[in-house]
Amino acid sequence: MLSATEIEKYAEVMVWAIDASRPAPLKPGHLAVIHWDRPALPLAESVYRLLTNRHLHTVQRMRSTPFMEQSFYDAASPSQLSYTVPGQKEMSEALNASIHLLAPESLTHLSHVDPSSMGMVSRARKPLRDILDTREQNGDYSWSLCLWPTKALAEKAGMSLDDYARKIARACYLTKADPVMEWKHVLRDVKGLREALTSLPVRELHVESDQVDLVVGLGEHRQWLGVTGHNIPSFEIYVSPDYRKTRGVYYADQPSFRDGNRVKGARLEFSEGKVINASAEEGEEYLIQQLSMDEGANRVGEFSLTDARFSPIDAFMASTLFDENYGGEYGNCHIAVGASYASTYAGTAGELSPELKKALGFNSSALHWDLVNTEKKRVTAIMRDGSHTCIYENGQFTL
Secondary structure, X not given: OOOHHHHHHHHHHHHHHHHHOOOOOOOOOOEEEEEEOHHHHHHHHHHHHHHHHOOOEEEEEEOOOHHHHHHHHHXXXXXXXXXXXXXXXXHHHHOOEEEEEEOOOOOOOOOOOOHXXXXXXXXXXXXXXHHHHHHHHOOOOEEEEEEOOOHHHHHHHOOXXXXXXXXXXXXOOOOOOOHHHHHHHHHHHHHHHHHHHHHOOEEEEEEEOOOOEEEEEOOOOEOOEOOOOOEOOOOEEEEOOOHHHOEEEEEEOOOEEEOOEEEEOEEEEEEOOEEEEEEOOEOHHHHHHHHOOOOOOOOEEEEEEEOOOOOOOOOOOOOHXXXXXXXXXXXXXXXXXXXXXXXXXXXXXXXOOHHHHHHHOOOOOOOEEEEEEOOOOEEXXXXXXXXXXXXXXXXXXXX
16 A cells, blocks of 8 residues: 555645645635545544645545445435535535546445436536636635545455555655656646647547547637546646537447446447537446436537557556546547536636537537547547648557
């Protein structure tokens, strides 16, 4: 497992991450919340100490255990599924930062649950996420995620717990003398690349691999982002496209664990921005249910590429947080079905109204689900003047 020194370094990285993901660092008197799973208590304590030392008002919230989650979905009535705890809206309106410490003790304990029940819970919580999205657009709120090693994760990834922990430590630079400085270096390198991508007059992207033939329309007033501090680790460079212009076939060769379900070999066919056919080698019923969660669930909210030269992640980790940043031999691309990221709007923060988001093709949904492809691929940018430029091939950006 992680040593006491590595835990302290991890906490320092997470506090840097929430500062890095906002226009200005957190200040004394700001309100922060730590959401943590039970096994991540040692890290939660370290993060709490650092935030308290900075004179932030810090709330601690342990997530439900697998037993609690199972008990809830096995017995909950429709009114319980759609219930919002009093005070949540007011807290969301005042919150300045959230740190999420993921440490799942089970990955498949909800596989028997009707996906429509989970969809009801997600839809009930969407208004709270909308509040936080608006606060983030205005520079008032930031968030970050990280992963704590657990036996369940290690088993699904096919490795020992110690080996799994070493993979986390390596990917997050916890084995380095100064992990925060390492992340600043990554941010510097990725920032130059994302600025180069944003400067290109791209109309659409054509992604080709053995099982992918997908066109993604970039849309107007977009900027590419990456290493924003939202995820630790993070090596991807991403954009929220104009969902209306998506067409073709996408295939996720990496399995995905979500809401206690495992989906493998998801294949999506798009036409005029929507999924018209969906199948999976495993978990197909859950996949189809998720895509029908709401009007925007079957549309693309994010397109992302990871350069293998940046990412030290070289194994399947059974966690989207790591798998969407997979480096390996050929890097990866992923799409997210569902909600888009308003932060990829290239205009002034705060001016992206719901009406403008709709006009520009930013997607809205209670769902945001990343599906990863690690095949050898080529990504061609089709410019506004009709010319073609390869921007990514064999796991590397070619700019």
